[in-house]
Amino acid sequence: MTMAQMDRLLFGDNQFFGINHMSEEKARAQAMRFQKTDAIMEVLDVAYAEGIRTFMCTTHDRITEVADRVRADPVRYADFRFYPCMPYAHKYANAVTDHGMVGALRHFMPSDGVLSTALTGGRALATKEVDGIAKVLIDMEMKMFHGLQTPVIFVQNVFTDLLLGMGFTRALRIFHDHVVTKYGVEPAFITMNMPMLLEALEKEGIERPIICANINKIGFRMSGGFDAYLDALRSGRVRAVAMSVYASGAIPPDEAIHWISELPGVESIVFGASSAGNIRGTKALVDKYMGAPA
Amino acid sequence: MDHKVRIGVVGLGKMGLSHFAMVNAHPQVETIACDGAGFMVDVLGRNLENTIYRDYDTMLDAERLDAVVIATPSRLHAPMTTAALERGLHVFCEKPFCLDWADSERLATLAADKARVAQVGYHYRYVGAFREMKRILDTGALGRITHVLAEAYGPVVLRPKRSTWRSQKSEGGGCLYDYAAHPVNLLNWFFGTPAQASGSVLTPIFSDGIDDQVTATLGWDEGPTAQLSVNWSDESHRKMTTRITMIGTNGRIFADRQECQVYLRAPDPALPGFEAGWTVKYTTELTEDPWFYLRGEEYSAQLADFSGAVAEGQGKAVENDFASAAQTDRTMAMMIENAETGQPVGAPPVTARPTPARKRGWFAWKA
Incomplete structure (x- = not known):
């Protein structure tokens, strides 16, 4: 595995799927605007033209269409890369409601394989079988990116934090090892609890992990405490991707990016925007304060 | 309270797992879990450090708990809450509280008599x-x-x-x-x-x-x-x-x-x-x-209030007490x-007449 050099600025996907932490009305307006994949591609193309090559996205069903477009035009999108964030929990939630936990898992396993059989037996699963199921689920999420560049693969924050809270961090280790072994790329983790996660990952033997978390000047949604975040960043033990750098609009852009640029340990910023003006504005600020990757 | 608060989380379904993760992440809480059976319990039992029981009464007998968090199907809320309160435990119960509101009122009285922290999970x-x-x-x-x-x-x-x-x-x-x-x-x-x-x-x-x-x-x-x-x-x-x-x-x-x-x-x-x-x-x-943030501040905050009230011996819930539920x-x-x-239930609401306007407004003559 080669250590991935992450770009300074990554493009996020919340705005495409009706996720807005400030207003349901805005969220709905965005859901309407991005109903068609063309509208998503238009925005991605603006970002790509600005030199923002990385799209950090949930493994939402609709990303399949984006992946198809990129795959269909390899010349144009030669430098385009995805950072998948998995799982997209909704599809599992629905399957669990429809089929129950075991039924849902069986539904996703290869029908003639040993795992499906193990789940049918109604007996306790061996550790190896649990690992096997996890790997099948990861592979399933990755299918839509077949043939595309995915140099970093993330676990979504609700899933990371659920496992972290329960103390089931071995599952994060399974993810880590599978991503390294099978895909030869960097495993990474999104969390709302960076200091706690970092400690837990280190206990699992994962050194200098890539962690994406809220990092902003006003400490918005930095659970575990602002100071603990800064300590972790300064310690050199984490490669951070900062999200919510504007704290949902509470911090003026220039001030927000300037502050981030002076933090050690922050390798990248992920942001979402729907207008060309906002995309160019953030790109210009990142170029001004952060320059090229170290 | 100088020892950690010991909380048993009962029911590891949709809400229970999330409660378990939030309670378990709390530095001042020691968490025990309990769920009927099944696939999840098998997997978790092999992978978590926590003790996981398959039977509620066995857990209550075996563990010296301070409190329980109940996230089982609603039908079980009343009997499980009763059992916990009778043992003097504090209770956080998922909503809706009890299917028969007479049970809800009985348990509100019982919790108040025993000065227990008794809270329901109306996170809004x-x-x-x-x-x-x-x-x-x-x-x-x-x-x-x-x-x-x-x-x-x-x-x-x-x-x-x-x-x-x-x-x-x-x-x-x-x-x-x-x-x-x-x-x-x-x-x-x-x-x-x-x-x-x-x-x-x-x-x-x-x-x-x-x-x-x-x-x-x-x-x-x-x-x-x-x-x-x-x-x-x-x-x-x-x-x-x-x-x-x-x-x-x-x-x-x-x-x-x-x-x-x-x-x-x-x-x-x-x-x-x-x-x-x-x-x-x-x-x-x-x-x-x-x-600890899992899925919205409100979910963590209600459990923080609960475990805080238990730890500090407040004897009642900060918000969402049984009487309110x-x-x-x-x-x-x-x-x-x-x-x-098809018949209205309860008496028609008594509404005071609006204060008459001092001057004769346009709406007065329009009416």
Whole structure:
């Protein structure tokens, strides 16, 4: 595995799927605007033209269409890369409601394989079988990116934090090892609890992990405490991707990016925007304060 | 309390797993888990350090617990809460509290007699925007509230589904208990138990025998009329959306999970910082970071209040005590009876006449 050099600025996907932490009305307006994949591609193309090559996205069903477009035009999108964030929990939630936990898992396993059989037996699963199921689920999420560049693969924050809270961090280790072994790329983790996660990952033997978390000047949604975040960043033990750098609009852009640029340990910023003006504005600020990757 | 608070989380389903993760992440809490059986318990038993029991009574016998968090199917809430309180434990129970509101009131009395921290998981009371709504309402700055719209929508039942406890009315399934309970609980917080429920209609859409949509009219003595409009078969919402709108004699207020919008006709000294016209506050600015964030500050905050009250020996819940949840159970029972009989339940609300205008206004002669 080669250590991935992450770009300074990554493009996020919340705005495409009706996720807005400030207003349901805005969220709905965005859901309407991005109903068609063309509208998503238009925005991605603006970002790509600005030199923002990385799209950090949930493994939402609709990303399949984006992946198809990129795959269909390899010349144009030669430098385009995805950072998948998995799982997209909704599809599992629905399957669990429809089929129950075991039924849902069986539904996703290869029908003639040993795992499906193990789940049918109604007996306790061996550790190896649990690992096997996890790997099948990861592979399933990755299918839509077949043939595309995915140099970093993330676990979504609700899933990371659920496992972290329960103390089931071995599952994060399974993810880590599978991503390294099978895909030869960097495993990474999104969390709302960076200091706690970092400690837990280190206990699992994962050194200098890539962690994406809220990092902003006003400490918005930095659970575990602002100071603990800064300590972790300064310690050199984490490669951070900062999200919510504007704290949902509470911090003026220039001030927000300037502050981030002076933090050690922050390798990248992920942001979402729907207008060309906002995309160019953030790109210009990142170029001004952060320059090229170290 | 000098030792860690020892909490047993019972039921590792949809809510239980998330409660377990949040409680377990709390530095001052030691967590034990309990779930009937099945696949999850097998997997977790092999991978977590926590002790996991398969039987509730065995756990209560074997462990020296301070408190339990109950997240089992609703039918089990009353017996499990009773057993815990009888052993002197503090209880956090998922909503809806009890399917029979007489049980809810009995347990509220029992918890009060024993000075236990007894709380129910109505997390919307911990959402910044709804707390702001409550604060503004209580200042009286909106004048007399006459008109309320309480709504909840979301994509839970979008096609006929296999049967689980959530699809059985007798087990506490259905849109009323699962979804409508939230806006009803907020109305109880704002105005208490209504005097009358009328026009209640509980309608199945895709489900067999349980309600997927709920509409009702609730009225309070000296208070507003509220229209309740709830539907969990609405795919246009990404997840559950709850919103409350109120119109008063001095303005209007709206809140959902994200924001609280206020319109004041005239500023009021009781509400400094709000001018005439619109003021908008966002949950993001109204919320403090919890010790551990999983899926929204409100879920962590309610458990923080619970474990904090237990640790400090406060002897009662900070918010959402059993008595307040009993109001919600009672209100839902009124709606069910109203829907079944077609007769309004409770007496028509007594409403004071509006203060006569000093001068003869245009509306007076128009009427």
